[in-house]
Amino acid sequence: MSKKVGSNNAWKHILAISLVLFTAFPIYVVIVTSFDPTGGISSNSLLPVKFSFDNYILLFTDSRVPYLSWMKNSLIIASATAVTSVLIGAAAAFAFSRLRFRGRRIGLKSLLLIQVFPSFLSLSAIYVMMEQVFLVTPSLGLGSIWGLYLIYIGGALGVNAWLLKGFLDTIPLELDESARLDGASVPQVYWLIFLPLAAPVLAVTAVLSFIGTFNEFILASLFLQDVEKRTVAVGLQQFVGGQYEQTWGPFAAGSIIASVPLVILFLSLQRFIIGGLTAGATKG
Amino acid sequence: MFYALVGLRGPLALVLKYALLGAADALLILLLSAAINKSSFIIAGVVIATLIFLNYSFITKGAIPLKFLSVGLIFFTIFVVTPTGYTILMSTYNFKTGNEIARESAIVEILNNGLLPDDAGTTYDLFLGKSSDDQFAAILFDPVRSQLLYATERGTRPISEGDITRDSTGFIIEAKGIVKLTDEEFSGLDEVITNLRFPLGDGSFANPQGTDVAARLTQSIEYNKNKDQLINVQSGEIFIDNGEGNFVSKDDPSFKLDPGWRAFSGMDNFKSLFFDKNLRDPFIKVFIWTIAFAFLSVGTTFAVGMALAIALQDPIKFRRFYRGFLILPYAIPSFMSILIWRGLFNQEYGAINTLFGLDVAWFESPWLARFAVILVNLWLGFPYMYLIGSGALQAIPSEIEEAAAIDGASEKQAFITIKLPLLLQILSPLLIASFAFNFNNFNIIYLLTGGGPTNAIDGEVAGATDILISYAYKTAFGTNFQNLGLSSAISMVMFVIVGSMSLYTLKKSKVLNNL
Numbered sequence: 001m002s003k004k005v006g007s008n009n010a011w012k013h014i015l016a017i018s019l020v021l022f023t024a025f026p027i028y029v030v031i032v033t034s035f036d037p038t039g040g041i042s043s044n045s046l047l048p049v050k051f052s053f054d055n056y057i058l059l060f061t062d063s064r065v066p067y068l069s070w071m072k073n074s075l076i077i078a079s080a081t082a083v084t085s086v087l088i089g090a091a092a093a094f095a096f097s098r099l100r101f102r103g104r105r106i107g108l109k110s111l112l113l114i115q116v117f118p119s120f121l122s123l124s125a126i127y128v129m130m131e132q133v134f135l136v137t138p139s140l141g142l143g144s145i146w147g148l149y150l151i152y153i154g155g156a157l158g159v160n161a162w163l164l165k166g167f168l169d170t171i172p173l174e175l176d177e178s179a180r181l182d183g184a185s186v187p188q189v190y191w192l193i194f195l196p197l198a199a200p201v202l203a204v205t206a207v208l209s210f211i212g213t214f215n216e217f218i219l220a221s222l223f224l225q226d227v228e229k230r231t232v233a234v235g236l237q238q239f240v241g242g243q244y245e246q247t248w249g250p251f252a253a254g255s256i257i258a259s260v261p262l263v264i265l266f267l268s269l270q271r272f273i274i275g276g277l278t279a280g281a282t283k284g
Numbered sequence: 285m286f287y288a289l290v291g292l293r294g295p296l297a298l299v300l301k302y303a304l305l306g307a308a309d310a311l312l313i314l315l316l317s318a319a320i321n322k323s324s325f326i327i328a329g330v331v332i333a334t335l336i337f338l339n340y341s342f343i344t345k346g347a348i349p350l351k352f353l354s355v356g357l358i359f360f361t362i363f364v365v366t367p368t369g370y371t372i373l374m375s376t377y378n379f380k381t382g383n384e385i386a387r388e389s390a391i392v393e394i395l396n397n398g399l400l401p402d403d404a405g406t407t408y409d410l411f412l413g414k415s416s417d418d419q420f421a422a423i424l425f426d427p428v429r430s431q432l433l434y435a436t437e438r439g440t441r442p443i444s445e446g447d448i449t450r451d452s453t454g455f456i457i458e459a460k461g462i463v464k465l466t467d468e469e470f471s472g473l474d475e476v477i478t479n480l481r482f483p484l485g486d487g488s489f490a491n492p493q494g495t496d497v498a499a500r501l502t503q504s505i506e507y508n509k510n511k512d513q514l515i516n517v518q519s520g521e522i523f524i525d526n527g528e529g530n531f532v533s534k535d536d537p538s539f540k541l542d543p544g545w546r547a548f549s550g551m552d553n554f555k556s557l558f559f560d561k562n563l564r565d566p567f568i569k570v571f572i573w574t575i576a577f578a579f580l581s582v583g584t585t586f587a588v589g590m591a592l593a594i595a596l597q598d599p600i601k602f603r604r605f606y607r608g609f610l611i612l613p614y615a616i617p618s619f620m621s622i623l624i625w626r627g628l629f630n631q632e633y634g635a636i637n638t639l640f641g642l643d644v645a646w647f648e649s650p651w652l653a654r655f656a657v658i659l660v661n662l663w664l665g666f667p668y669m670y671l672i673g674s675g676a677l678q679a680i681p682s683e684i685e686e687a688a689a690i691d692g693a694s695e696k697q698a699f700i701t702i703k704l705p706l707l708l709q710i711l712s713p714l715l716i717a718s719f720a721f722n723f724n725n726f727n728i729i730y731l732l733t734g735g736g737p738t739n740a741i742d743g744e745v746a747g748a749t750d751i752l753i754s755y756a757y758k759t760a761f762g763t764n765f766q767n768l769g770l771s772s773a774i775s776m777v778m779f780v781i782v783g784s785m786s787l788y789t790l791k792k793s794k795v796l797n798n799l
Contacts, residue, residue, distance in 0.1 A: 012595035016606045019592060022663065023610055026624045029635045033627075088356040095352035104349075111360075112790070113783055114368060122367030122775075124760055124768055125374075129367065136319045136327050154363025157356035186348050187297075217619050217727060218757075233619045237731075240623055248627055255620040266615035267608065274671050 034252035055253035067254055069228050070235040074214055074258070077145050077231065081152045082210040086202050088153065089160020094190050096161060097168040098176060108165075111158045126151060127222065145231075148223050152213055160205055167201045168194065204272045211262060232258045305342050309335065334358055375553055375772035378529040381765050383544040390545035391507055394514060394531065397542070398505030399491070404428075406500035408490055409455075411448070412477070413462040420480055423448060423459045424490050424498060434461075435482035435490060455496075470495055487517075505541075514541065528552075546769075553773035563770070566746035566755075573654070574751040578722040581661045582715055588662060589669025590707070594699075596670075597677055614667035622731040625660045629732075650748030653733050657749050661728055668718075676710045716789045720782050729754040752778050 032047075037054040059067040095101075096108055127142070130151075134141025141147050175197075176189045184192070195202070214233070221234045230238075232254070239251040266273065312335050319328040341347065341354035385393070408424040415421035415436065424433040424440070432448070433440040449458040458464075470477065481489040482498070490498040505523075506515050514523040514531050523531040526540075529547030533539040556563050592610065596603055613621060628635045629646040637643060646652045680703060688698035708715075729735055735750035735758060745758050745765075752774060760771035 009600050012600055013602075015591055015595050016602070016610070019588070019610055019666070020606065023612055025635070025639075026621060026628055026663070027612065027616075029628060030624050088359070091352040092356045095349045099349045099352070101349040112786065114364060122364075122371040123757075125367035125370035126363070132324060132327060136322050136324050137315060140315070150359070151363050154359045157353075157360040158364065161356070187351070190352070211617070215617050215619050215727075217731070233617070236620070237623065240627065251623070255617075255624065259616050259620060262617055263612065263615045267611075270611070274675065 030252045030255060033248050034256050036249060038249070055249040056257075058250050059254055059257070064227075065235075065250065066228050067232075067235070067257075070230050070232045071258065073145050073224075073229060074231040074233070077149050077152070078210045078213040080149055081156075081213045082206040084149075084153045085156030085160055085209050086206045088156045089164050089205065090195065090198065090202060091190070092157050092161040093164035093168050094194055097165045098189075098194075099186070108162075111161060114158060123219070123222065126219075130223070142223060143226055143229065145224065145229060148220060151219060151223075152216070156209075160209070163205060164198070164201065167198060171197055200272050204269065207265060207269055207273065211266070214262065301342065305339065308338060312338075330362065334362075371772045371775060374768055375776050376548060376550055377546050377769045378544075378549040378552065379546040379769035379772075380767035382542060383529040383546050385543060385545055387545040387547070390543050391514075393543050394541050395503070395505060395507060398503060398516075399501045400504045402488060402500050402502060407493075408433075408498040408500070410490075410492055410494075410496050410498040411456040411459055411462065411464065412492060412495070413459070413464040415461055420477075421462050422482060422490075422492075422498070423456055423462065424482065425456065433484075434459075437480065437482060439483050439485065440490075467495075549769065553769045554776075557770065557773055557777070566744060567774070570746050570750050570752055570755045573749070574723060577654075577657065577749075577751055578719050578725075580658050581665060581722040581725070582719050584658060584662045585665035585669045585718075586673075586715065588666040589671075590673040592666065592670045593673035593677055597674065610670065611667040613663055614671070618664055619727060619731060621664060622660065622728055625656075625663070626732050629656050647733050648737050650737060653737055653749050657728060657732060660732055661722070661725070664728070665718075672711060672714050673707070676707050679710060680706055712792070713789055716785060720785055723751070723782055724753045724778070725751070726753045726757065730757070 034055055035048065035051050035053070037050055037052040059065055096104060130142040130147050132141075133147065134143065138144065139146060140150065171194065176193060179189050179193055180186075214231075216231075217233045217237065220231045221237065224230045224234055227235075236251055236254045236258070239247045239254070312331055316328055316331045316335070319325075319331060337358065338354060341350045344350075406426060406428070408426050411423040411425075413421060419436055422435045423443070424435050425431070426433075432443050432445065434443045434447070447460045448456050451457050465473070477492050480492050482491075483489045484500065488500055488502040491501050492498045502517075504516060504518055506517055507513075508515060512525060515521070516523070522534040523541055524534050526532045526537060527547070528544075528549060530544035531541040557567055558564055596606055631637060631643065631645045631648075634646075636646070644652065646656050684702060684706070685698060688702055689695075693701070729749055729751055733747070733749045735747035735754045737749075738744055738747040745762060746755050750758070756771045756774040756778070759774065760766060760768050
């Protein structure tokens with residue numbers, strides 16, 4: 001452990017600083033653009049030319065841009081998906097990790113296999129399905145955020161069961177055995193022992209699921225046609241997705257507002273998230 | 285600690301459980317009644333099955349594993365397994381623009397398309413209503429020939445002006461033996477009325493084109509149910525089922541009648557993907573780029589991320605700042621960063637051209653576009669590799685390094701010969717997962733380049749940066765031509781590749797052994 005401290009650190013700083021510049025470049029440009037009332041993405045100059053809050057004000061005042069509704073939709077759908085999918089995933093992971101039943105191995109394997117099917121290519125099938133549901137009850141079908149929510153949690157079992165099972169497997173068997181000896185039922189073992197123990201991992205899973213849902217673009221853009229009902233991802237994309245007309249100013253402002261809570265959430269849970277990510281690696 | 289919590293066991297837990305189950309049942313029953321109301325029986329069936337399964341799994345004694353899995357299984361079955369199965373099924377069908385509907389509907393449409401007006405384009409003023417025996421009946425007035433007819437679905441007979449009453453503009457407002465339909469009846473019977481045919485005796489018939497106009501039409505194509513053939517009445521040409529979803533001329537099989545229907549085609553979609561030159565060449569091109577893209581993405585992000593992990597392993601100045609700042613790309617919603625990068629690469633006002641004083645059309649050259657995709661993916665992906673890389677570095681016992689140092693290995697040697705292989709071994713499951721992720725990384729392609737540039741002159745669908753998943757998406761949901769069958773076949777190919785890759789990894793990592 002006797003390293004020559006400070007000996008050969010120059011390359012480290014050079015690498016880190018160049019990566020900092022690389023990382024900062026788009027972030028810098030988007031911040032400058034968000035305060036530039038002319039709406040170009042740094043027209044002809046990289047230095048801020050003008051400064052105003054016009055783009056931010058537009059998001060909250062222009063009736064054609066229901067930014068608040070978009071944010072609300074994204075937050076509702078992402079939180080609901082995160083909570084539900086963690087509940088579903090944790091219950092399934094517990095069953096696969098601790099209970100023995102017929103079809104367990106084959107169930108686990110098929111979950112994994114179906115999961116790698118590029119699921120969003122069954123998009124047309126899902127679309128036709130939700131069209132029918134819309135005819136029956138518009139509040140769950142095509143165009144509603146709750147219909148989209150149903151589709152998102154459809155995948156919850158596959159993704160989270162495997163992820164969480166890995167963690168639950170690390171909880172020593174003696175723990176639940178002694179609880180069972182003390183007269184606890186299986187559901188009690190689950191609710192009173194496993195869930196509290198797994199709380200940090202569940203939180204990480206929930207955050208990752210939240211971020212994933214917040215980022216989801218394709219399903220949301222196909223499903224939510226109504227301007228009011230869009231998510232932030234779909235709504236903001238409309239500003240700049242066009243071939244010819246691109247309004248970067250409001251897009252930049254909207255992106256910054258939407259990113260800040262996520263970045264704060266991520267950075268504050270950083271330690272746990274990194275732990276969750278590397279758990280898979282180091283267990284080998 | 286358990287004794288303190290056993291309080292949850294008794295009535296409270298039971299009440300909670302049944303309250304939740306009851307609420308779910310109530311919602312499902314609401315949905316069921318709505319489905320029955322709209323006579324949507326498939327949905328009703330699914331809801332009933334869900335109700336039974338859900339209640340059985342929670343009310344029955346025992347079957348504890350089922351209680352933990354049932355809710356997830358229900359969603360998984362309805363929203364993942366079913367559409368997946370449907371997609372697999374679609375890959376064996378000729379299902380594309382022009383072949384989208386069921387066979388019966390296609391025949392109906394062909395017959396409708398086969399209705400031709402007579403040479404003079406005769407139209408009639410129409411007075412439509414019902415006769416005394418509640419059958420449709422009409423007065424037809426041909427203004428050119430001043431011919432007045434009383435028509436039913438059985439035939440027509442001439443009548444005289446005395447049998448009808450006209451208003452001042454000549455519009456027929458009353459007729460003997462016919463009760464005129466009200467506007468409401470009209471709108472309610474719209475479909476029936478537009479299909480009404482009043483035979484005119486010579487093979488042609490009058491067909492209502494609105495509330496007060498009828499046209500004289502002849503059926504040029506007829507369907508022979510026994511022989512399952514379509515016949516052009518005028519020319520005598522016969523059209524037969526070609527087995528691929530179209531009626532084609534018996535004499536000239538390349539002449540198709542539109543529309544076709546979606547027909548079972550077995551492995552044809554797969555065959556054409558591998559053997560039809562027009563499809564195979566773009567498919568192979570896209571396939572190669574998909575592999576290259578996934579490799580380059582994993583390679584570049586891993587190299588940069590790992591280098592950073594090594595650089596920041598031991599405390600150096602500003603380490604906390606570097607760490608905090610450099611994981612930002614991982615924390616920022618990726619759809620935003622990709623769109624921002626798209627703006628940065630813009631030729632006219634993009635910050636990259638401005639910064640370097642260039643005037644490059646990045647997304648119009650295949651190689652520059654590919655470079656841009658890799659660069660942006662590096663930006664998005666290196667923080668993740670840094671995170672897992674530094675985790676893995678910590679997992680390598682420091683004794684290994686010390687032992688290498690004692691054996692006289694230099695720091696560099698020790699890294700290349702001992703640490704790096706070890707790191708790769710530890711990280712291989714995550715690296716392969718990352719490969720699979722990039723293999724299907726739709727967002728970056730779709731949002732950054734849209735798969736382009738495309739050689740529009742050749743009418744090609746596949747662009748230079750299209751990967752399989754974006755290519756399949758374009759094939760299925762393209763603007764001009766949509767081929768769901770082929771797209772599903774492409775999905776199946778991807779499924780096999782990524783699936784076997786995942787299975788292989790799991791076998792290697794021995795996860796499946798101690799399930």
